[in-house]
Each structure stands twice: as C-alpha cells, then as structure tokens.
Amino acid sequence: MKKAYLGIDIGSISTKGVIIDSDNNILLSKYIWTEGNPIKAVKEIIEYFKNNISDDIKIVSVGTTGSARRLIGSILNASIIKNEITAHAIGTLSIYPDIKTIIEIGGQDSKIILIDNGIVTDYAMNSLCAAGTGAFLSSQAKRLGIDVNNFGSIALTSNNPTPIAARCTVFAESDLVHKAQMGYNKNDIIAGLCKSVALNYLNNVAKGKKIAEPIIFQGGVSKNIGVVKSFEDILNTKIITDKNGHLMGALGVAILSKDKPEIEFDFNINNYKYSTNSKFCGKCPNNCEVIFINKDDEIIDHWGNRCPRGEKITNKN
Amino acid sequence: MKRIISFPHLGNYYIPVKYLLEKLTDFEVRQSPPITKKTLELGEKYSPNDVCIPFKYNLGNFIESLDKGASILVQAGGGCRYRYYAEVQEKILRDLGYEFSFIKLISKDKMRVKETYNIFKKLNSKLSLYKFINTFIITLFFIYYMDKIDVIIRKRIGFEVDKNSFINLREKMYKDFYNCNNLTTLTICYFKYRKKFKKLKIDKPKNCLKVGIIGELYTSMEPFSSYFLESELAKMNIELKRYTDLSYLLWKKKLTTKHMLRKTKHYCKYTLGADGLDNVYRTIKLAKKYDGIIHTKPFGCTPEVGAIPIIKKVAKDKNIPIIFFSYDSETSNEGIITRLEAFYDLIKYRKEKK
Numbered sequence: 001m002k003k004a005y006l007g008i009d010i011g012s013i014s015t016k017g018v019i020i021d022s023d024n025n026i027l028l029s030k031y032i033w034t035e036g037n038p039i040k041a042v043k044e045i046i047e048y049f050k051n052n053i054s055d056d057i058k059i060v061s062v063g064t065t066g067s068a069r070r071l072i073g074s075i076l077n078a079s080i081i082k083n084e085i086t087a088h089a090i091g092t093l094s095i096y097p098d099i100k101t102i103i104e105i106g107g108q109d110s111k112i113i114l115i116d117n118g119i120v121t122d123y124a125m126n127s128l129c130a131a132g133t134g135a136f137l138s139s140q141a142k143r144l145g146i147d148v149n150n151f152g153s154i155a156l157t158s159n160n161p162t163p164i165a166a167r168c169t170v171f172a173e174s175d176l177v178h179k180a181q182m183g184y185n186k187n188d189i190i191a192g193l194c195k196s197v198a199l200n201y202l203n204n205v206a207k208g209k210k211i212a213e214p215i216i217f218q219g220g221v222s223k224n225i226g227v228v229k230s231f232e233d234i235l236n237t238k239i240i241t242d243k244n245g246h247l248m249g250a251l252g253v254a255i256l257s258k259d260k261p262e263i264e265f266d267f268n269i270n271n272y273k274y275s276t277n278s279k280f281c282g283k284c285p286n287n288c289e290v291i292f293i294n295k296d297d298e299i300i301d302h303w304g305n306r307c308p309r310g311e312k313i314t315n316k317n
Numbered sequence: 318m319k320r321i322i323s324f325p326h327l328g329n330y331y332i333p334v335k336y337l338l339e340k341l342t343d344f345e346v347r348q349s350p351p352i353t354k355k356t357l358e359l360g361e362k363y364s365p366n367d368v369c370i371p372f373k374y375n376l377g378n379f380i381e382s383l384d385k386g387a388s389i390l391v392q393a394g395g396g397c398r399y400r401y402y403a404e405v406q407e408k409i410l411r412d413l414g415y416e417f418s419f420i421k422l423i424s425k426d427k428m429r430v431k432e433t434y435n436i437f438k439k440l441n442s443k444l445s446l447y448k449f450i451n452t453f454i455i456t457l458f459f460i461y462y463m464d465k466i467d468v469i470i471r472k473r474i475g476f477e478v479d480k481n482s483f484i485n486l487r488e489k490m491y492k493d494f495y496n497c498n499n500l501t502t503l504t505i506c507y508f509k510y511r512k513k514f515k516k517l518k519i520d521k522p523k524n525c526l527k528v529g530i531i532g533e534l535y536t537s538m539e540p541f542s543s544y545f546l547e548s549e550l551a552k553m554n555i556e557l558k559r560y561t562d563l564s565y566l567l568w569k570k571k572l573t574t575k576h577m578l579r580k581t582k583h584y585c586k587y588t589l590g591a592d593g594l595d596n597v598y599r600t601i602k603l604a605k606k607y608d609g610i611i612h613t614k615p616f617g618c619t620p621e622v623g624a625i626p627i628i629k630k631v632a633k634d635k636n637i638p639i640i641f642f643s644y645d646s647e648t649s650n651e652g653i654i655t656r657l658e659a660f661y662d663l664i665k666y667r668k669e670k671k
Binding site for chain 1 (some may be wrong): 356626
C-alpha cells in the first residue's frame with residue numbers, strides 16, 4: 001500500500017485538485033471550473049479521483065487552500081487549511097527550488113511572492129479591487145466577441161499594441177470602448193489589453209518590490225501567452241511558465257499536509273448531502289450572520305460568530 | 318428630567334470620559350450605544366461618500382445617541398481631517414432635523430485649560446476652577462493607568478492559559494477605577510491591578526513572535542474598525558506593541574516630536590501631519606527588535622498616504638516585513654484574514670531561519 005496525499009485549491013473561478021506520493025510527484029490532477037458552487041466542484045473532483053486512482057494507493061492526509069478553503073476543509077475533514085500565499089510558495093519551491101519571484105494572477109486576485117533562499121521574504125496582494133485580473137480579461141474577451149482561450153495567440157499577431165490605460169479596470173474598459181470605436185485593429189487592441197494587465201500588475205501589486213530572477217508566472221492568466229510576452233517585454237527577461245502552474249497551490253498544500261497526523265479519507269462524499277445555511281444571531285444590533293455547514297442533517301462546522309452571546313444559537317443546533 | 322449628554326466611542330476610553338463628565342456636570346452621562354454594524358450603516362447613509370471611516374463611525378454614534386434621547390453631544394477635534402468633524406457632523410445632524418446642543422472640546426487645534434474650563438462652566442455654573450483642575454488631572458491619570466495596563470495586556474494576552482482571563486480582569490479593573498474619587502486611591506488601585514495582571518497565568522515561549530502595530534489613530538484604537546485586529550493576532554500567539562494610545566496623543570506626542578525628528582532625519586525633514594512622522598520613527602524603532610509591522614489606516618487617510626512610501630523605504634532598508642491595511646466599510650473580513658495568515662507564515666519562517 002502506497003501512501004498518498006490530497007491537496008485541493010478552491011479558487012473563485014477554478015478548482016484544482018492533486019494527489020501526490022511521498023516524493024512530491026503528482027500522481028493525479030484535475031482542473032475544473034468552480035462556477036460559483038465550490039461544494040459541487042469538489043465533489044466532482046473527488047469523484048474523478050475515486051474512479052481513476054489505482055487500488056494500491058491510500059490517501060492519508062488532506063489539505064485545502066484557496067478562498068473556499070475553510071468550507072471545503074470542514075467538508076473533507078482536512079488535516080490542514082492554509083492560505084493560498086504560503087501554499088503557492090511551498091508548491092512552487094518543490095519544483096523550482098531556486099525561484100526568486102512568483103507572479104500569480106488568478107481570477108479575482110493577483111499577488112507577488114518574493115523568495116530568498118527558499119523562504120518567503122515578502123509578499124503583496126492586490127488591494128480590494130479586481131483590476132487587471134482574469135475576471136477582467138474574460139469580460140473584455142466577451143465584449144470583443146472572442147474566446148478567451150484564443151486571446152494570447154491573437155495578441156501575438158499584433159506589431160503595434162494599442163495603449164490602454166492601466167491604472168484601473170474601469171478606466172481601462174472605457175479606454176477600450178473608445179479605441180474600438182475609433183477603428184483600431186482588434187488584434188492591436190487585444191495586445192494592448194494584455195500589456196495593460198502586465199503594467200497594471202507591475203504598477204499596483206509589485207510596486208516597490210524588487211523583482212529578481214528567476215521569475216515564474218502562475219495562475220489562470222499565465223496560460224495567456226499574450227500576457228506572458230508583455231511581461232517579458234517590460235521586464236526584459238525570460239519568464240518561466242509551468243504546464244502545471246495552475247496546480248501549485250494544490251500541490252503546496254498537499255505537501256504541507258504531509259507533516260500532519262494521518263487520517264482516514266472517505267472518497268464517498270457524494271453519498272452525503274452537504275448544504276450551508278445561515279442564521280442571523282439577533283442578540284445585539286451587530287446581527288452577526290452565522291453560517292452553518294451541514295452534512296445531511298448534522299452540523300459539522302459553523303463560523304461568523306464573534307462573541308459569547310452567539311454561542312447560544314450555535315450550541316442549540 | 319435631567320438632560321442627557323453623550324459622546325462617540327473610541328475603544329474603552331468612554332470610561333474615563335464618562336468619569337470626567339459625570340463629575341463636572343449635572344447631566345445624565347450616557348455614552349453612545351456600543352458600535353455595531355448598524356452604527357456604521359447609519360453613519361454611511363448620512364456621510365459624504367469619500368470621507369474617512371472614523372467620521373462615519375462617529376456620526377453613527379451620534380445618531381444612535383440622539384435616538385436614545387441624548388440632547389447634548391460632545392466632540393473633540395484636531396490633527397488632520399478630524400479638525401472638521403465637529404462642524405460638519407453638527408451641520409449634518411441639524412439637517413436631519415435633530416435638536417441638540419453641540420460641544421466642541423478642542424478648537425483651534427489646541428486644548429487650553431482656561432477655554433475648556435469656560436466650556437464646562439457654561440454647562441455647570443457651580444463648577445469651581447479647583448474642582449475642574451482636580452478632576453481633570455485625575456482623569457488624565459485614569460487614562461494613563463489604563464494605557465499602562467493595556468501595554469502589559471498586549472504583551473501577554475496571546476499566551477493566556479485561561480480563556481478571557483485578561484479581558485475579564487480588565488473589566489473588573491475599570492469598575493474599580495471608576496469608583497476612585499481621588500488620585501491616591503486611583504494610584505493604589507492601579508498598582509494592585511498591575512500585580513494581578515502580572516500574576517495571571519501565561520504560557521509564553523522565550524522567542525515568541527513580536528509584532529508592532531502602527532498607523533492612524535482611530536483604526537488602531539477602536540477594535541471594531543479594524544475587525545478586531547489585535548484579538549486576531551492574539552489568537553495567533555503573538556506579542557503585540559502599539560504606540561498610539563490616548564496618553565500618547567494627549568501629551569507624549571508633544572514631548573517627543575523633536576526627538577523623533579532627530580531620529581528620522583535620514584528620511585524626514587519636517588513633520589508629516591497627524592501621526593505620519595511618528596509612524597516613520599516607530600518603523601525605525603520596531604525594526605530593531607520586532608519580527609514584523611502592521612500598518613493600519615482608513616481608506617484615503619491623507620497623512621498616512623504621505624507617510625507610507627517613506628515607511629516602505631525604511632522597512633526595506635532595515636529589512637523588516639511590513640503589511641498595510643486600509644479599512645473602509647466592507648462587510649467581509651475574509652480578505653484581511655487571508656493576508657494576516659500569510660503574514661504570520663512569513664514572519665514565522667523568517668524567524669525560524671534566523
């Protein structure tokens with residue numbers, strides 16, 4: 001019986017799952033859209049693993065990361081629940097031990113992680129605004145009537161990217177509409193958009209940070225070769241992209257879970273009905289919204305309560 | 318029926334303020350109802366959209382007080398945009414149709430004993446100058462002792478053995494402080510509690526993580542506005558240090574400004590307005606012994622916006638991790654928790670490597 005470790009990264013746009021062996025090799029991986037329903041997405045991934053895993057492998061620990069880490073963590077009875085910044089750093093370092101800078105642009109957020117001698121020395125995350133992230137690119141692709149998957153290859157056909165305001169998504173969007181109406185070529189506009197994403201990132205998230213080589217670019221947007229090329233042009237250096245770049249968070253948290261005590265993992269989460277419901281405490285004007293996670297009819301976890309007054313309603317159920 | 322006098326919240330400082338007003342006036346003193354989400358909603362609804370978040374909390378406090386029957390409101394002022402709070406808030410409240418009298422404790426940016434005495438004399442014609450000064454001094458010591466105890470608590474609360482033991486003892490202390498009528502009993506009471514706090518059981522490792530909190534005054538002193546940052550950090554077993562407290566703002570700041578300018582001369586030539594210079598100075602100091610710095614400010618706080626690039630440079634020169642939080646009226650704190658957790662991992666790995 002070989003031991004294996006499961007890591008799941010539940011982002012706002014996509015959900016990633018990996019199973020690794022004790023030498024950090026990826027045995028199985030799966031990448032699907034979250035579509036606003038993390039529980040369903042995770043069930044789908046677990047189902048896929050259940051059908052494809054070989055019989056001599058036993059899952060002994062589970063880690064979760066990403067914005068729905070807590071919810072999925074309590075459903076899977078995870079051994080470790082970790083924020084995505086640490087998970088990404090650990091995952092990337094397991095494959096590229098010399099890496100100095102991680103650029104990560106996902107669906108809703110973007111971050112920069114600086115690493116020195118294998119430890120995280122600094123990081124930054126976009127402030128509470130989704131400017132220049134994947135969500136922006138896909139909404140603009142829709143506006144221009146093209147598939148977001150072709151975005152990068154179209155951008156590469158342009159020799160003369162249209163300048164588009166990079167400061168803020170709202171400005172970028174009105175700039176884009178304006179330029180389109182002025183009759184600029186579509187491929188120039190698309191190349192300009194890719195450039196504005198890179199500029200926006202460097203001006204906001206990476207502002208004042210020292211970007212040292214080697215640099216790796218991850219997250220959904222790294223699949224867009226147009227943006228990768230813009231980064232390379234601006235930084236004037238080679239940027240590494242990995243075909244497993246989207247799995248680094250899941251990989252990292254799977255590695256982190258290895259140190260935790262072993263658990264029995266149940267693949268049959270599809271047999272249970274998981275649901276969430278919320279209740280307003282109502283004991284004071286704060287009116288905290290307490291969220292309950294139910295497995296069939298039994299409450300397995302709750303959060304959102306801040307004070308002893310609310311403990312009454314969480315105990316009663 | 319007695320008229321009700323009321324004032325907005327700032328952390329636990331409603332206790333000494335209440336103490337002062339109760340001794341100096343004949344009115345019924347009632348602080349605003351505790352800050353809740355509803356307070357913020359009310360404040361947001363009637364405030365200019367772009368104003369900094371403390372204004373919204375204060376206005377919400379006032380509205381809730383008025384709805385509870387208050388007819389005299391007290392506001393301070395001075396420093397940054399806070400200077401205009403009183404005037405603008407009074408105007409907004411009058412436009413809403415409330416009737417009340419409004420007392421501005423600090424006008425022209427400085428608190429003068431005589432002017433303040435005159436304000437209170439108007440409220441209470443029997444007040445003697447002696448009683449005024451005496452009560453005022455006791456209140457200042459009240460605040461001073463409170464802050465002293467809070468320093469001890471911040472160092473230890475992250476490692477408490479019995480849950481809530483520090484908070485419960487502090488509540489008791491406030492009650493006892495409140496019942497002291499002169500400086501001697503207050504001082505005795507303070508020393509008694511200091512001993513008690515130091516005796517509370519803690520389980521503190523020698524090389525625990527230490528984090529300094531700097532930044533704008535309201536978000537660092539009012540826990541609600543920073544989503545209970547300090548208690549979140551305490552849950553992670555971190556020793557805390559915070560410079561800004563009321564005794565700092567009332568007198569320590571004035572005494573140390575020259576010293577701070579000298580110490581920060583590589584970075585600043587002049588003061589930066591409000592606590593800008595102070596935060597540059599603190600970054601330099603904290604970099605020596607602490608593992609990380611957290612900077613808090615309301616969204617759009619101008620003095621801090623000016624100070625941040627300098628602070629970033631200092632942090633880079635001194636090689637200390639720093640994280641910036643900008644608060645406004647978002648209702649979810651998930652994003653903040655994610656960043657805090659990552660910050661914790663970062664300083665922990667750094668420390669382990671050392």
